[in-house]
Amino acid sequence: MHEHDHTHETPRDVTDLLRDAGLRPTRQRVSLAEILYSQGDRHISAELLHEEAVDAKVPVSLATVYNTLHQFTEAGLLREVAIDGNKTYFDTNVSDHHHFFIEGENEVVDIPGEKVGIGLVPEAPEGMEIVRVDVIVRVRPKS
Structure with a gap:
């Protein structure tokens, strides 16, 4: 597992991160990973990540963001923190x-x-x- 100490990862690192986790580094995955991992450890909801993606001019639907977060979680890149069953946060610190x-x-x-x-x-x-x-x-x- 990569340590996420360095706050700004280059796209190369994110691509390696995805490949090491067994995920194909598609453009959407790379873009979302860059947003997720560019600010050190954080807890983010799918809605908030979708908002940040839209702000960063990354054309993704909320459904795609959900799917990607779950793929990242299954690959061990994120940890799901479920609160009350209706609110789920994804944690970059695994x-x-x-x-x-x-x-x-x-x-x-x-x-x-x-x-x-x-x-x-x-x-x-x-x-x-x-x-x-x-x-x-x-x-x-x-x-």
Whole structure:
């Protein structure tokens, strides 16, 4: 896996990133990957990525953005962070970590993995294995 420390990746890097993940670097995938990975680690919804693509004059439909985000997730380039089942964010940081969800602001913030201790994890159902445990800590400003 590539580390995404460098904030500005050249198109070449994005193309390699896609190829290494087993995805054909089509123009749409490369354009969306450039938008996704050009700003360091971030959490983005399909709607927001679509808006940014339109602003960047990348001609993609929302459906294409959804499909591409899911392809990137399956290839291990993104991590899906589902909140409430109706709001899904895609995380460019695929390392082991958890999230704060700021209610009312619809914002997702990273929690380093070592800051959350998971005590008891149930055994996976027969024939299944646990992929990872996602912890979402919901927060709001104190009133």
